[in-house]
Amino acid sequence: SHSVHRITSGQVVIDLQTAVKELVENSLDARATNIDVRFLNYGLKTIEVVDNGCGIAPKDYDSVALKHHTSKLAAFEDLATVLTFGFRGEALSSLCALSDGVTLTTATANEAPMGTILEMDRNGKLRNSNSKVARQRGTTVTISSLFKPLPVRRKELERNAKREFGKALNLLYAYALVPCATENRGVRLSVSNQPEGGRKTIQLKTDGSPSIKASVTALWGSKALDNIVDLDISFDVQTEKTVLRRLDQESAGVTTVKVRGLISKFAVGAGRTGSDRQYFFVNGRPCNPGKIQKAFNEVYRSFNVGQSPFIIADFILPTHTCDVNVSPDKRTIFLHNEQNLIQALKGALEEAFASSRS
Ligand code: ADP
Numbered sequence: 001s002h003s004v005h006r007i008t009s010g011q012v013v014i015d016l017q018t019a020v021k022e023l024v025e026n027s028l029d030a031r032a033t034n035i036d037v038r039f040l041n042y043g044l045k046t047i048e049v050v051d052n053g054c055g056i057a058p059k060d061y062d063s064v065a066l067k068h069h070t071s072k073l074a075a076f077e078d079l080a081t082v083l084t085f086g087f088r089g090e091a092l093s094s095l096c097a098l099s100d101g102v103t104l105t106t107a108t109a110n111e112a113p114m115g116t117i118l119e120m121d122r123n124g125k126l127r128n129s130n131s132k133v134a135r136q137r138g139t140t141v142t143i144s145s146l147f148k149p150l151p152v153r154r155k156e157l158e159r160n161a162k163r164e165f166g167k168a169l170n171l172l173y174a175y176a177l178v179p180c181a182t183e184n185r186g187v188r189l190s191v192s193n194q195p196e197g198g199r200k201t202i203q204l205k206t207d208g209s210p211s212i213k214a215s216v217t218a219l220w221g222s223k224a225l226d227n228i229v230d231l232d233i234s235f236d237v238q239t240e241k242t243v244l245r246r247l248d249q250e251s252a253g254v255t256t257v258k259v260r261g262l263i264s265k266f267a268v269g270a271g272r273t274g275s276d277r278q279y280f281f282v283n284g285r286p287c288n289p290g291k292i293q294k295a296f297n298e299v300y301r302s303f304n305v306g307q308s309p310f311i312i313a314d315f316i317l318p319t320h321t322c323d324v325n326v327s328p329d330k331r332t333i334f335l336h337n338e339q340n341l342i343q344a345l346k347g348a349l350e351e352a353f354a355s356s357r358s
């Protein structure tokens with residue numbers, strides 16, 4: 001039936017957090033250096049992401065929100081080494097199916113300072129592209145009433161609006177730290193919310209510096225750096241043949257893993273750390289590597305009783321040793337030989353913590 005189609009096509013967007021994530025990733029994929037995320041009423045009314053990226057070319061207006069349309073994948077082999085966040089062409093089509101309306105305003109360098117407004121229908125088809133508006137290069141995507149076509153899910157979102165907004169905001173903190181964690185590209189990210197009948201407030205703002213410490217300062221103030229040291233370790237992981245035939249040849253042997261970021265110092269007063277501020281990335285992708293996070297905290301606590309550290313940790317590993325494509329939300333990243341990796345990580349952390357102590 002129609003609603004079954006909507007649900008299956010909506011897989012990639014499962015909550016407010018993943019909706020926002022997909023939009024921000026599209027802006028990063030478009031090489032934006034300025035990304036402005038605006039929530040109206042905690043995202044219940046609209047979610048809007050404004051960027052100064054490459055824009056969408058007129059020839060793509062018709063297909064941009066169709067299912068499986070993507071401009072990012074040249075060949076199937078690219079799947080193993082894909083460097084953009086998106087590549088499946090599912091986000092915009094999902095958002096069309098799962099909201100009350102998706103509107104894009106876009107201009108490439110050729111059209112700027114004249115932008116075109118693209119109104120999409122629920123199937124991702126272009127309904128109207130006849131309106132023009134002043135627009136610098138870039139794209140604005142506006143999602144109205146997320147989950148309106150699914151009344152149960154909409155109710156749930158309304159009931160938990162602030163909590164869901166909090167989760168989305170936490171993820172945006174991770175994106176505020178991404179580009180500096182991996183590449184030398186500063187991104188100015190700002191996030192605001194305007195509650196119904198209330199005033200707009202800025203939730204977070206980075207200054208576009210490519211330095212990770214500058215981003216930490218922008219997000220939490222310069223005092224946040226007092227208690228933090230560089231995290232810079234590398235270790236070898238024995239990798240075995242994996243079950244994925246495509247990856248066999250490359251992934252047998254030894255892989256060197258680097259971990260870059262920041263971590264709390266030892267022996268600080270209780271209460272100065274925050275397990276709620278732990279951000280993990282694999283090759284610059286924010287992710288939730290549960291077992292790795294657990295390993296970090298275990299080793300840290302064995303040196304510093306009862307405390308969990310502030311952590312920003314970007315795991316830099318060859319793309320063939322991890323697979324970001326397994327979960328629909330791409331938040332869960334599958335690591336081949338994870339057990340070996342965790343053992344090696346623990347050893348490297350113990351060594352680093354022990355030497356920083358003496
Ligand atoms: P994917 O990111 O997997 O390609 P999406 O559904 O997220 O799929 O986006 C579909 C296409 O729309 C992208 O491949 C891209 O060409 C275009 N697009 C979406 N958002 C933007 C943006 N902010 N700037 C430029 N192009 C965009």
Ligand code: MG
Binds near residue numbers: 025086089
């Ligand atoms: Mg995308």
